[in-house]
Amino acid sequence: MQRTESADRARAQLAERVARAPRLVEGVPALLAPLLEHPRRLPRLLVTTGIGTSEAHARHLAESATRWGGQPARFTPTGALEGGPPPGAEQDWLVVFSQGLSANSRFALRDVERWAGVVLVCGLPGPGEVGFADLPEEKRAWLAGLEARGVVRIDSGCGPEQGLLIRVIGARVGYAVGWSLLRTLAARRLDAIPALATEAIDLRAAQERASAEVARAFEPDLPVAPFFEAGRSLLLMAEGGLLELSSQLALKIAEGMLRPPPLCVDALHFAHGPLQALAERPISILFLAGPPGEASAEGWLDRLRRTLDPDLHDLRVLRASCSAPFSILEHEAMLDALVLRFLEETGLDLAVWPGAEREAALYDAAPALPAAEVARAALGESAPHAGIRGRSLEESVWPEVEEALAMPGSTALIGLGSVEQHGPHLPLGTDRWIADALVRRLSERLEGAVALPAIPFGCASEHMGFPGTLHVGPGTLEALLADLLDSLAVHGFERAFVFSAHGGNVGVLEALRSRIGPACAPLAVRVASDLEAVAAMQAKAVAAEGLDPESAGPHAGEFETSLVAALRPGSVRRPSLAPGLRTTAEEAQALFYPSLRDRSASGVLGDPTRASARRGQRYLEAWVALLERAYRDAFGERVADSGRDQKKRA
Numbered sequence: 001m002q003r004t005e006s007a008d009r010a011r012a013q014l015a016e017r018v019a020r021a022p023r024l025v026e027g028v029p030a031l032l033a034p035l036l037e038h039p040r041r042l043p044r045l046l047v048t049t050g051i052g053t054s055e056a057h058a059r060h061l062a063e064s065a066t067r068w069g070g071q072p073a074r075f076t077p078t079g080a081l082e083g084g085p086p087p088g089a090e091q092d093w094l095v096v097f098s099q100g101l102s103a104n105s106r107f108a109l110r111d112v113e114r115w116a117g118v119v120l121v122c123g124l125p126g127p128g129e130v131g132f133a134d135l136p137e138e139k140r141a142w143l144a145g146l147e148a149r150g151v152v153r154i155d156s157g158c159g160p161e162q163g164l165l166i167r168v169i170g171a172r173v174g175y176a177v178g179w180s181l182l183r184t185l186a187a188r189r190l191d192a193i194p195a196l197a198t199e200a201i202d203l204r205a206a207q208e209r210a211s212a213e214v215a216r217a218f219e220p221d222l223p224v225a226p227f228f229e230a231g232r233s234l235l236l237m238a239e240g241g242l243l244e245l246s247s248q249l250a251l252k253i254a255e256g257m258l259r260p261p262p263l264c265v266d267a268l269h270f271a272h273g274p275l276q277a278l279a280e281r282p283i284s285i286l287f288l289a290g291p292p293g294e295a296s297a298e299g300w301l302d303r304l305r306r307t308l309d310p311d312l313h314d315l316r317v318l319r320a321s322c323s324a325p326f327s328i329l330e331h332e333a334m335l336d337a338l339v340l341r342f343l344e345e346t347g348l349d350l351a352v353w354p355g356a357e358r359e360a361a362l363y364d365a366a367p368a369l370p371a372a373e374v375a376r377a378a379l380g381e382s383a384p385h386a387g388i389r390g391r392s393l394e395e396s397v398w399p400e401v402e403e404a405l406a407m408p409g410s411t412a413l414i415g416l417g418s419v420e421q422h423g424p425h426l427p428l429g430t431d432r433w434i435a436d437a438l439v440r441r442l443s444e445r446l447e448g449a450v451a452l453p454a455i456p457f458g459c460a461s462e463h464m465g466f467p468g469t470l471h472v473g474p475g476t477l478e479a480l481l482a483d484l485l486d487s488l489a490v491h492g493f494e495r496a497f498v499f500s501a502h503g504g505n506v507g508v509l510e511a512l513r514s515r516i517g518p519a520c521a522p523l524a525v526r527v528a529s530d531l532e533a534v535a536a537m538q539a540k541a542v543a544a545e546g547l548d549p550e551s552a553g554p555h556a557g558e559f560e561t562s563l564v565a566a567l568r569p570g571s572v573r574r575p576s577l578a579p580g581l582r583t584t585a586e587e588a589q590a591l592f593y594p595s596l597r598d599r600s601a602s603g604v605l606g607d608p609t610r611a612s613a614r615r616g617q618r619y620l621e622a623w624v625a626l627l628e629r630a631y632r633d634a635f636g637e638r639v640a641d642s643g644r645d646q647k648k649r650a
Contacts, residue, residue: 013164028156032181042188046073048096054099064178064179078107082107087617093118093119096120099161120151121177166252166256167255206322207332235262235274245325249331288320412449413452418502420504421469425572429456432501435454438623439452458472482519494524506531509527542559550582561577561616562611562615567616582605588605
């Protein structure tokens with residue numbers, strides 16, 4: 001291939017990036033400050049995603065999290081998220097790697113509100129930071145909109161790294177950010193991950209030794225191009241699951257040498273197909289090894305050599321000095337050195353690549369930007385202050401509450417539950433769990449709202465025939481609520497909204513409505529106690545699922561069992577699921593008192609055998625929507641536009 005001036009410039013640009021990469025990796029902090037407090041709730045599961053080089057970072061993070069961090073995690077392709085988050089996403093964090101916030105990556109970022117938290121790792125500045133104004137308008141709008149919607153952006157510090165097909169700096173920095181993310185999660189748990197403890201200067205030194213290792217594996221006076229020749233079969237091999245941490249290297253070879261990507265094979269799997277297919281064909285094998293002291297690698301290498309034909313099979317070993325997962329930085333640096341040698345020998349131009357004129361049809365595909373975010377970006381608005389929206393009081397510290405109370409619109413949400421029997425299949429805490437989920441989700445929909453811990457004990461005399469039920473008298477519950485509301489008034493909350501997830505508490509709420517208001521002034525108290533509205537919501541939600549109201553049941557039937565299956569997976573006693581007494585909500589009230597056990601030996605009204613966690617999620621959303629409407633109706637004049645209200649009153 002004839003060398004061109006463009007190819008020389010591209011190689012020089014690549015060499016400059018290779019030289020800068022170790023120090024930029026060294027600059028990644030051990031803990032990521034933006035993640036030390038937000039997202040507020042720690043994840044049940046990390047769901048990681050990315051495209052191209054960023055896919056490798058996502059895979060590496062998921063594998064490192066489960067192998068060393070004790071954090072459940074999984075990688076999912078971005079295409080799998082195009083249709084929306086998977087079930088259970090409201091308990092999980094989504095971690096999106098995208099160095100330049102590519103168009104394709106945004107498909108994973110359309111439904112960020114449906115996750116417990118979303119983290120975006122990219123190389124772009126955010127609103128108000130140096131360089132943000134220089135970004136294309138569309139990217140500015142996306143970044144501003146994502147920040148406004150609660151996405152935590154982690155700036156990798158490496159920039160977009162444009163102009164060449166291959167990524168170097170971002171490819172290495174992404175791994176370091178992933179390790180810091182895991183260390184930060186551990187720090188929030190007041191824990192540590194010994195396997196991820198390292199000195200940044202050691203990582204830099206390891207990368208800078210990479211060229212010497214390449215010179216050992218590939219003699220400096222011999223060309224490397226024949227080993228990587230496009231028509232020759234190429235295998236990338238390792239042992240001990242190292243390839244799951246190193247998938248980017250196959251892409252680096254494909255992009256840096258413009259050849260088909262190598263087949264990636266763990267040494268343990270080589271004799272299960274690849275050996276037989278390649279036994280009589282010339283192949284090049286690049287083996288990624290750990291430090292010399294790791295005996296397991298030596299054992300697999302010895303076994304591998306015995307399967308090869310020296311006349312056909314060219315085996316080269318790239319040995320890192322660091323153990324996994326840090327060895328990936330050395331192997332990245334080694335592949336960069338090999339790419340530079342390959343470009344020097346062949347004159348290949350990585351600034352002009354095949355298919356560049358046709359890639360836009362896929363590469364530029366992106367979801368539409370929500371209209372609200374376009375408007376916000378056009379006006380130059382920054383993200384609104386989050387206040388205490390979506391915050392649980394018991395998860396807050398007092399200075400956070402004090403700061404929030406200084407802002408207008410502070411609202412306390414109080415949900416009442418009960419500890420009572422729910423048949424032989426649902427735990428006694430069912431009503432408290434439901435009340436807690438409702439109050440938390442409602443707080444996320446209301447500006448300035450804070451969720452109080454759900455009150456666990458309620459008026460449950462009708463269930464005292466079943467062991468485990470805990471009952472408090474109406475006077476006791478009313479006195480407790482009065483004291484709680486008085487505390488809120490003293491602290492300066494403007495509003496309080498009270499509701500119950502247990503029907504037995506409604507009588508107390510009705511009495512509270514008429515007596516509590518003046519005593520708590522200036523705290524404005526509103527009570528939602530309409531059982532008929534709740535029953536209508538349940539009937540509508542159940543009908544939408546194609547089920548009958550008698551199966552849904554007013555107590556421990558399909559409706560409540562589906563809710564618990566969604567909120568507390570695994571807590572439903574499946575062997576004990578059985579139909580109970582089938583009745584309508586209107587008829588049920590006469591069955592409860594004075595003792596439900598006299599009418600239903602199991603304590604079940606309905607048929608829980610058809611319950612589904614997925615339906616439970618939809619039921620929960622319907623109930624929260626009902627509460628939000630009740631809240632907005634109750635405080636209509638206070639939450640509506642004040643100018644419009646003044647005209648109404650006039």
